[in-house]
Amino acid sequence: MSPLVQLAQEEVQNPLIPPIPELVIGLLAFAIVFGFLAKKLLPNINKVLDERREAIEGGIEKAEAAQIEAQSVLEQYKAQLAEARHEAARLRQEAQEQGAAIIAEMKAEGQRQRDEIIAAGHVQIEADRKAASSALRQDVGQLATDLAGKLVGESLEDVARQSRTIDRFLDELEEKAEAAR
Template sequence: MIANLVLAAGEEQSPLIPPGPELLVGAIAFAIVFFFFAKKLLPNINKVLDERREAIEGGIEKAEAAQTEAQSVLEQYKAQLAEARHEAARLRQEALEQGTALKEELRAEGQRQREEIIAAGHTQIAADRKAASQALRQDVGKLATDLAGKLVGESLEDHARQSRTIDRFLGELEEKASSGVAR
C-alpha cells in the first residue's frame, strides 16, 4: 500500500501496465491454466486431431482405391462393350450370309419347280395332243368310212378294211398338210 501511495503521490501510473501484485497473481493464474491445458486438454485435442487426420487419410486412401477399382471396372465394361459390338457385327454378317444363301436356295428351288411345271406342262400337252389326235383320227375315220360307205353303196363294217381305209385317208391328208406347210 505504501508503494501505491508513493507511486500515486509521485507519478501517475500507466494504464497499460497493471500494478505489480496484480501482475504476479495474473502470472500465477496463467501458469496454472497453462499447466492444466498442457496436461489435460492438449493431449485430448491432439488425440482428436490425430484421429481426424487418420480418418481423412484413410478416406482419401479408400477413395483412391475405389477410384482405381472403378477405373478397372470401367475398362472391363469398355472391353465387354467392344466385344459385344464385335459379336453383334459378326452376327449381322453371319445373318446376311445366311440370308443370301437362303435367297439363292429359294431361287434355285423356284427355278427347279418352274422347270418341273414346264416339263409337266409339255408332257401334258403332248399327251393331250396325242389323245386329241387319236380321237380326231377315230372321228375322221368313222366319218370317212360312213361317207365312203354311202358313196360306194356298200357297208364298210369290216374293221380291218375300215382301219386300212382310215389310215390311207389320213396318210393322204398328212401328205397334203406337210406339202402345204413346206411351201
C-alpha cells in the same frame, strides 16, 4: 494543493503498465491454467486430431482404391460392350447371309418346281394331243369309211385296208397343213 493534484503528481506511472504484484499474480495464474491445459486437454486434442487425420487419410485412400476399382470395372464393361457389339454385328451378318442363302435356295427350289410343272404340263399336253389325234384319226377314219361306203354303195369292212387308207389320207392332210404354216 489539492489532494487530487497531489495524487496525480505522486503517481506518474504509465496507465498501460499494470502494477508489478498484479502482473506477477496474473502470470502465475496464466502459467497454472496453461500447464493444466497442456497436461490434460492438449493430449486429448492431439489424439482427436490424429484420429481425424487418419480417418481422412484412410478415407482418401479408400476413395482412391474405389476409384481405381471403378475405373477397372468401367474398362471391363467397355470391353464387354465392344465384344457384345462385335458379336451382334457378326450374328447380324450371319443372319443376312443365311437369309440370302435361304432366299436363293427357295428361288432355286421354286424354279425347279416350276420347271417340273412345266415339263409335266408339256408331257401331259403332248399325251393329250396324241390321244386327241388318235381319237380324231379313228373318228375321221370311221366317218370317211362310212361316207365312202355310202358313196360306193358297198361296205368297206376290210379293217386293214381301211386303216391304211385313213392313215395315208391324214398324213397327206398333215403335210399340207405344215407346208401352209
